[in-house]
Amino acid sequence: MSMSDIKKEFPIFSNKIHNNDLVYLDSANSSQKPQSVIDRINEFYTNEFSNTGRSVHYLAVTATNLYENTRSSVQKYINAKDKNEIVFTKGATEAINLVANTFGQKYLEQGDEILITELEHHSNYVPWHFLRQSKGIKIEFAEINHDGEITLESIEKKINSKTKLIAITHLSNVTGAVLPVKEITELAHSKGIAVLVDGCQGAPHLKLDMQDIDCDFYAISCHKMYGPTGLGVLYAKKKWLEQLPPYQGGGGMINDVKKDSITYGDLPNKYEAGTMATAQVIAFDQSIKFLEKVGIESMIKHEQELIEYGQEILKRNNSVKLIGNPKNRAAVLSFTIEGVHPHDIATILDEDGVAIRAGHHCCQILHDKLGISASARASLGIYNTKEDLDQLNNSINNCKKIFNL
Amino acid sequence: MNIKELYQEIILEHGKNPRNLRKTENFNKDAKGNNPLCGDNVHIFLKLDEDKKVQDVSFEGSGCAISMASASIMTDLMKGKEEAQVKEIVKDFLGMIKENPELKSKNLQEDEKTKLMCLSGVKQYPMRVKCATLSWHTLISAIDKTQEENNTKTR
Numbered sequence: 001m002s003m004s005d006i007k008k009e010f011p012i013f014s015n016k017i018h019n020n021d022l023v024y025l026d027s028a029n030s031s032q033k034p035q036s037v038i039d040r041i042n043e044f045y046t047n048e049f050s051n052t053g054r055s056v057h058y059l060a061v062t063a064t065n066l067y068e069n070t071r072s073s074v075q076k077y078i079n080a081k082d083k084n085e086i087v088f089t090k091g092a093t094e095a096i097n098l099v100a101n102t103f104g105q106k107y108l109e110q111g112d113e114i115l116i117t118e119l120e121h122h123s124n125y126v127p128w129h130f131l132r133q134s135k136g137i138k139i140e141f142a143e144i145n146h147d148g149e150i151t152l153e154s155i156e157k158k159i160n161s162k163t164k165l166i167a168i169t170h171l172s173n174v175t176g177a178v179l180p181v182k183e184i185t186e187l188a189h190s191k192g193i194a195v196l197v198d199g200c201q202g203a204p205h206l207k208l209d210m211q212d213i214d215c216d217f218y219a220i221s222c223h224k225m226y227g228p229t230g231l232g233v234l235y236a237k238k239k240w241l242e243q244l245p246p247y248q249g250g251g252g253m254i255n256d257v258k259k260d261s262i263t264y265g266d267l268p269n270k271y272e273a274g275t276m277a278t279a280q281v282i283a284f285d286q287s288i289k290f291l292e293k294v295g296i297e298s299m300i301k302h303e304q305e306l307i308e309y310g311q312e313i314l315k316r317n318n319s320v321k322l323i324g325n326p327k328n329r330a331a332v333l334s335f336t337i338e339g340v341h342p343h344d345i346a347t348i349l350d351e352d353g354v355a356i357r358a359g360h361h362c363c364q365i366l367h368d369k370l371g372i373s374a375s376a377r378a379s380l381g382i383y384n385t386k387e388d389l390d391q392l393n394n395s396i397n398n399c400k401k402i403f404n405l
Numbered sequence: 406m407n408i409k410e411l412y413q414e415i416i417l418e419h420g421k422n423p424r425n426l427r428k429t430e431n432f433n434k435d436a437k438g439n440n441p442l443c444g445d446n447v448h449i450f451l452k453l454d455e456d457k458k459v460q461d462v463s464f465e466g467s468g469c470a471i472s473m474a475s476a477s478i479m480t481d482l483m484k485g486k487e488e489a490q491v492k493e494i495v496k497d498f499l500g501m502i503k504e505n506p507e508l509k510s511k512n513l514q515e516d517e518k519t520k521l522m523c524l525s526g527v528k529q530y531p532m533r534v535k536c537a538t539l540s541w542h543t544l545i546s547a548i549d550k551t552q553e554e555n556n557t558k559t560r
Contacts, residue, residue: 373445374444
């Protein structure tokens with residue numbers, strides 16, 4: 001598939017927004033869905049619907065097979081060693097909460113430290129804060145450098161004998177910095193520290209290879225990856241899933257239930273209590289197929305060209321200030337305009353059909369560090385083009401005009 | 406509706422040079438409001454005299470042009486008004502932003518109404534209504550002192 005044809009796969013782009021073509025630059029928030037994913041949900045509910053894993057009738061068997069098919073596709077896509085290392089969750093947020101809750105319960109004691117970074121999304125901070133409150137653990141923050149990056153050195157500086165787990169983003173949703181997660185994992189493992197990678201932004205834009213990164217946990221948000229909402233993936237090394245206690249209790253996760261004792265199911269059922277987001281899981285298989293059809297290498301090349309082009313035109317636009325200047329940047333361009341608040345920028349751009357996000361993007365720690373209360377963010381998806389970025393720049397100029405800049 | 410109707414000159418001017426962006430000396434009432442979704446925040450300071458008349462009202466905070474202009478215009482207009490009048494005007498303003506086509510308050514002069522109606526453009530932008538109303542809700546909190554933080558409901 002040629003990159004110029006990709007927009008045609010996404011029906012939303014045939015709509016007009018305020019009489020303009022849609023320029024969607026909010027994929028870091030959530031991505032649009034290709035027709036094949038939308039159709040798959042409809043098809044499942046129309047012709048194939050049943051709950052999975054319980055009944056023995058024809059529809060139940062079909063649904064279960066389809067559900068498990070996606071697990072295999074995910075395993076292959078992220079190069080996990082074992083199919084049972086893939087756990088479906090309601091989102092990346094739940095995936096991180098699952099680890100914080102179970103790892104915290106079993107392995108953390110008062111005074112132990114979790115090392116995160118100043119780049120983290122609230123969903124990779126608040127779950128650890130719960131443990132700070134309930135167990136008296138400490139949270140350390142690796143500091144960003146002047147370019148909005150987290151280096152191996154900034155991580156190393158904060159590691160000590162109390163550090164039990166390092167939880168880091170793969171790709172910052174504000175500065176666009178790609179973190180050296182493989183090197184950080186290697187360093188952490190040499191000191192006996194586990195690593196969780198928040199892959200919300202990394203998974204849709206980078207090549208994923210769990211065995212190469214070697215991290216212990218990796219959280220994925222499916223709706224940012226051209227898939228349905230209400231679905232996430234937790235990748236976890238098998239040894240952890242075997243050792244950690246279950247997260248939620250309910251149907252489907254048990255082995256044997258008696259009045260005085262309960263044993264839990266095998267992997268991955270142990271972590272999938274209750275009826276799961278069946279239709280979403282089944283449709284997510286189409287998201288992976290779509291990405292594979294485009295080709296990961298082509299996608300990375302296309303998005304890299306776009307990010308370089310975007311940086312170039314925004315750097316040339318005086319009064320626009322880009323946030324961060326990472327050497328290895330992907331998919332995200334956050335900026336401010338001197339004299340115009342980000343919310344005003346977003347409202348004015350929207351009038352031209354340009355969808356961006358304004359605010360702190362769930363990264364208040366980072367914005368405090370940068371000394372700003374909010375920023376505007378244009379984030380890329382596979383469907384974006386250079387024309388989209390030109391329109392962004394034109395609309396920014398229009399915004400400056402309205403504000404007499 | 407054209408975006409220029411939202412960003413009228415008077416809004417841009419007040420947004421850029423907000424009046425009463427300071428802290429009232431010897432204030433006797435105050436309240437903080439913030440909008441967790443946007444990160445906008447405002448701190449209102451109020452000085453009422455013995456007759457419960459507004460001797461001075463001011464604010465500190467940061468936010469978008471709409472929220473700064475709204476706080477600026479509001480604080481300008483409330484000086485010299487009695488507490489009961491202030492409450493009535495706030496109610497009228499919030500009603501106008503929400504649904505009423507115009508302002509009805511007898512406590513407002515015609516030129517004051519004209520100025521406030523410049524903010525009516527936000528009606529067309531539901532996500533921005535809270536920007537225009539944050540300082541008004543916070544002013545009421547300051548008078549009533551019912552709560553320390555007047556967080557806007559985001560969902």
